[in-house]
Amino acid sequence: MAFDYFTVLAEMRTGSNLLESNLNAIEGIECHGELFNPGFINRAGTDSYLGVSQSERDSDPWKLMMATRAGGGRMVGFRLFHDHDPRIWQHVLNDSGCAKIILTRNPLDSYVSRKIAAATNQWRLGDVSNRRQTKVAFDAAEFETHLSRMQQVQIGIQRALQSTGQSAFYISYDDVNDLEVLNGLARWLGVPSRLTELPRALKKQNPEPLEAKLSNPEDLAPGLARIDRFDLGRTPVFEVRRGPLLAACYAGAQTPLLFLPLRGAPEASVIRWLATLDGVEETALPHDFDHGRLAKWRRGHPGFRAFTVIRHPLMRALEVYSSKVVSGEFEAVREHMARLFDTRFPEDPASMSEGDHRAAFKAFLKFCAASVSGQTGLQPWPMWASQSANLAGFAQAIQPDLILREDRLAEDLRYLAQSLGHDAPPPYQPPTKEPLSAILDAECHALAYAAYRRDYEHFGFAAPQT
Template sequence: MTTVKGFTYFVLLAEMRTGSNLLEANLNEFDGLTCLGEAFNPAFIGHQGCDELLGVTQKQREENPFPLLEGIRQHDGLAGFRFFHDHDPRILPTIMDDPCCAKIILTRNPLDSYVSLKIAQATQQWKLGDVKTKRSAQVAFDPVEFENHVAQLQAFQLRIQRMLQESGQTAFYIAYDDANDVQVLNGLARWLGIDAQIEKTSGKLKRQNPEPLEQKLSNYDAVRDGMARLDRFNLSRTPGFEPLRGGQIWAYRACRSLPLAYAPLGGGVRDGDILDWMAGIDGAARGDLLHDFSPESWQDWLRTNPGHLSFSVISHPLERAHYVYRNQVLHGARENVRRFLAHVYDVTLPEKGSPMDDYGVDEHCRAFKAFLRFVHANLNGQTSMMTRPAWALQSEQIADIASRGPIRHVLRDDMLRDSLPLLGAGLGRELPPFDPPQKYYRLTLESIYDAEIESLGRAAYGEDYLRLGYVDWAG
């Protein structure tokens, strides 16, 4: 169906806990309109529990998302889907550059969406159809977590805005508070080119947490601190023409007794040992290191610590990949990756928290090879998942760190015993030796390493091998 506006399909650009389920339900009340859920969510296809949509299975969509997109275009009436920042990145340029795709942008106060997300995670109730089944929880406000939440939302919104500007298009903006307003919804239908109008909204879904904010938070006073961390007018940014980059400034750690700062990379193999060493310099606990930096407080630290020395640590790409796989994926912290390995590579991993007795070296070898294939595909934009810092290129992360301030040293983790104490020469102070305790792991890279693993590692991390000077892993 092509509407009088020339639209053949639509996308609802939103985020979790912005009211997209409600807006979808209301759009489906219009004759000629069909919203097909989160068609390109990496965890499912359409709606939770579904593995097929319009005759396309989740595995088929993972291999190639464009047949499903074409099916949505050819659907009876005007069909569309919800799309969030972490949905399949392969289709975003196509739909954003297509004037026949109507763009609906749903927004919500980020504090409300953050609290709603925390409550949903605590109660595991993501939609409410009957108030009698409502689950309640009081949650804690985390200023650093909230800052990251806002940064993530803003980054996606700015990207969408830029793509619309470059392609000369506009979108229909609708706020959370208007997602249940009949007049606004009828106006949206007219903008889409649909003649149908409605007299009432769906009524299938209820607002989940209508209580005042102070009743939903166990530490309401912390909100003030969280707001203070946000540089609302971007005053801390030095004017320039370099492209804006993201980053994990909140993860930086600095000593209190001397101007030494550590900028960790995602998936850092020796992070815990390094932080313990830095805490030893201060004669305190790891948690007493300066942390939770915002862009503004990081700039303040740089200004107030002349002669500062910042360093980062890199690892052999294979060593790091194995560390991330074993410590995160295998033990259940990366559910979306686990699902990918199961759907695409037929790899079955032990349930989170279950005994690992039956998971042996052969299973570990096969699963790790599948993980390396996943990383290769993900870094090349061939999966429906976003690239996460835990497995992103270290060389790119180093460039990102350097864009925010001088980084004096990039150290290799297999040389830390010698190189960390030598940092003291640049600070005019003798630093303690680096001698972390040995850790025992049943499943090691050494126990499964072979030529195929090396080949897969180089295929995934060829840029890191080249830029960081690594050769074949030698144990």
């Protein structure tokens, strides 16, 4: 594939200075340093480059980008870190004409190297005789934060490449001085020149074993033991990403409130309260939004508050079961329950006993777990998708100011209305208690947790006792 330019996606103390130096030794390649570092251009202490000042770059980064790429005949690029200009970061990740060179290093080595560089104020080394040495202290909590940040950056890069159908050239710190790897990189960039020997302009700064760089090497093993290096404790997420369900949103007629409903959680009762708050019929409330109408409403209501309401996952599933599955409205769900769990509903649901409902509801919870985990051909609809996924969908368009909980909704809605000028807001009338609550047992709680563990953990619902 022919590339127009390249970027080295790296982080501090991963060897990016050394890689840049080696790349610039290859005829036809020119790497221009950290062009979009918020503190300087190209190198520390530089506030203008290629005729573009730092202030000009900050207001229009594309001016510097085009100045860098001008000249032709060379493969030009620059180094880019996750905290550099986000406009350029997003652009290069999505630009298939940009060759991505992803430089990585053992995160513990980069953490220690960064602490040494900060302590000695030596960030590059050209002459070994000028090398400054010191020992630094290992801080387990500090390293865990560093590791988490680096993992999230790499996950973001991987996601961007996958969703845009791109590939990248991965190179580790240990391979930056490998002649064959460097020539392979030149070949991948489409540059015909090759190195016959390694450049020697820069040197690796701290070649000693890790323990020799630490003032407290005895704290290393206990500190690392507390870190889940492979993220084994995470809850796997196979649920499809959702878009924002803007058409379901309702706004106040006069009060600048925007309700983002999570299907299966309190919805109709909140909409009734919203209408009563302004003394209008529900049909008078602004609703049926799309991105354009929502943007217009927000501009016209400065100081607005957006909120949503979550429900306990078990009670939410029971509500969907009783209102949508038992009624036959979700025929596709019934078909899956019959095929997967041999669960069939009578023509007259009123004939079902409490035991019948309990067995059918457990089958529905098993179906939900399978659907949310991507194990059925029926992708989760908003009604039984996790509340976490639905809320993440809304976040693509708008973030709620408040996430309210059903068990204290009356108090929270009163506070919300009073904060917007209603001294005596109408009381919230909760929906009537679900009549099938009597069918719930310990197994129902366990099945709900299995299906919606992500919601239990994200929102702090207590896990069922085993």
